[in-house]
Amino acid sequence: MAEPSPESSGWAVAPDDLTGPQAPATVEPAVESSAPAGAVAEPLPVVEASPGQAVATASEPGGAQVAAALGPAVAIPVGDAAEPAAPAPPESTASSGWSTSPWTPLSPSSPAPTNGAQVPALPEVPPSWVGQPSSATPPADGSATAVGVPALDEPTTTTGRRSGPKHRRSRRPRGFVFVVLAVVVVLAGASAIVITNRLHDSEPHATVKPMLLGSSVVPGGSPTVAWPEGVQSAFAIPTLGISAEDGLEVPQPIASLTKLMTAHIVLTDHPLSPGEDGPAITITSSDVDDYEQDAATDQSNIPVAVGEVLTERQVLEGLLVHSANNFADLLAVWDAGSISAFVQKMNAAATSLGMTHTTYADASGFSTQTVSSPADQLKVATLDMANPVVAQIVDHSTVTLPVSGTVGSFTPLVGLDGVVGVKSGFTTAAGGCDVLALRAVVARKPILVFAVVLGFHVGADVVNGAGLDALSLARSVAAGLRVDDVVRRGERVGVASGRGRTTPVVARSSDSVLAWPGQSVVRSFVVSHRPRLGTPAGSLVGILRIRVGAETSQVETVTARRLSSLTFLERIF
DSSP states (O other): OOOOOHHHHOOOOOOSOSSSOOOOOEEEESSOOOSOTTOOOOOOOEEOOOTTOEEEEEEOTTSOEEEEEOOTTOOEEOSOOOOOOSOOOHHHHHHHTOOOSOOOOOOTTSOOOOTTOOOOOOOOOOGGGTTOOTTOOOOTTSOOOOTTOOOTTSOOOOTTOOOSOOOOOOOOOHHHHHHHHHHHHHHHHHHHHHHHHHHHSOOOBOEEEEOSOEEEEOOSOOOOOOOOSSSEEEEEETTTTEEEESSOOOOEEOGGGGHHHHHHHHHHHSOOOTTOOOSEEEOOHHHHHHHHHHHHTTOOOOOOOTTOEEEHHHHHHHHHTSOOHHHHHHHHHHHHSSHHHHHHHHHHHHHHTTOTTOBOSSSSSOSTTOEEOHHHHHHHHHHHHTSHHHHHHHTOSEEEETTTEEEEOOSTTTTSTTEEEEEEEEETTTEEEEEEEEEEEETTEEEEEEEEEEEEOSSSOHHHHHHHHHHHHHHHHHHTOEEEEEEOTTOEEEEEEETTEEEEEEESSOEEEEEOTTOEEEEEEEESSOOBTTOOTTOEEEEEEEEETTEEEEEEEEESSOOOOOOHHHHHO
16 A cells, blocks of 8 residues: 555644754554555545544654644544545535545534544634644634644745745854954054053163272371470361370360350350341449459450440450450350359360360369360360351451450461461460461362360460460371372263163262371262163263261262163063
8 A cells, every 4th residue: 555645645744843954754644544455535434533542653764753643532534535626615525524624623512423424524714723823722612723733735834934944054143243343442452552651651760780889098107297395285177087186185274275165155055146246245343343353363354344235246256366354254144144153054065075184163264273185175176166156256366346446366376377266375374275277278178177285385475386386286287188089080980770771870070088098988879860761971860979087078970871762662562
């Protein structure tokens, strides 16, 4: 028996998938007809089948089989049948017992046909019901349609699906492409920004490594110092921090050198600025009595009158230039209220300055109990000369006052051969005493040298003799100084380097210092302008500082040649 086709057998097969290009399945009926092959087509008998009974088997190309079953009470025609004729009017269909309309299930209330009974004509299903999903609601009149079974004589179409072979294509979502393009654009923009910023960034700084650092010793042997004989003496150069004394010091009377401490106390308590006169001091009868007593005892003095008004500066001038003892007492009482209270201040100051061989008994130095040593007197003398008011006063050879008029200085040699002060003194017990300040010039460099001579007793003019010894000592000290060429112009004092580029750092000018042989010269380098790559030659880098004792100087340092810039690629990467 020839295998019936869906068209010839009368079977209506609901396709599993109408959307893809799949191989057709082979349908094997499970309920065969008993009619012989080749029999004349007659109305097909009806076989009764129970719900869920397999009525056909569909074989897929892969070998899988799917059983086709009927729903409740469906009449299945059995046997071969001729190809159904074209659809006829309803009346002809009823006479033949076969409907060419799409399969429709019987109403659940209709009785199942018996074996051999004719299949009654069923009403046609409206086209809108063909191919509806199984969950569709049956018509309101109670009739039913075949679920999921298309009509055999009409082409089957499904909304949203393509008929015919299905070609699977791999589609790349458009969103993915847009994301990739966006990432590329963002990265390109970010790279452009980074490159632009790097091109506009400042060149990196170079590292500066100093070379001329540390300390060095001024060459040369110890110079010969002209120490005077028969006296105690000492010298000092405060700016270089050097001082020395001749032999063992012994405290001895210092006469009017005492007034150096008197001036120090007054200016500490009542400071003055250069050119300033200070407060007014009115002379009283007690001040006049003190003057008369000093004159009677042959002490140095300046005449005063009751009601005379002197400024602080004028009293200091009479104290230091003409060495008036009555002006020392006047200042002591004005400052501390009494001479004894003022003397206490003097001794306290001496202790604070480290003047271990000094004791003050009065404000003028007339007392033989006021004693000191040359080294101690250098401490207070250099402190006074650091005050511009004192330095101005002691450099004068005369002073003019309201009552006394013009009076001269007792300090010898002031104004001669570079002598700028400071103070002399004399008593029978003290002999000639002198503290001298000499402004010497060595290798076109000025230097202030101090010398002290105590206890000069030779000759008629011991004060002048002490002054000459002090001058000789100061000159010998100045002659012993050495010039040390610390750095020369263009000398390499360091190196600036960065990213493989270097340039020497050199001194912009030469510098030399005065120093005592054997003294240390200390050098330090301060970077004030750290150079960048691309810095031209001659650009300021820093300062080379040079120190000898308390004396300091400095030299500018610059780049010797241009410090190369970064290349284009180096700036980017």
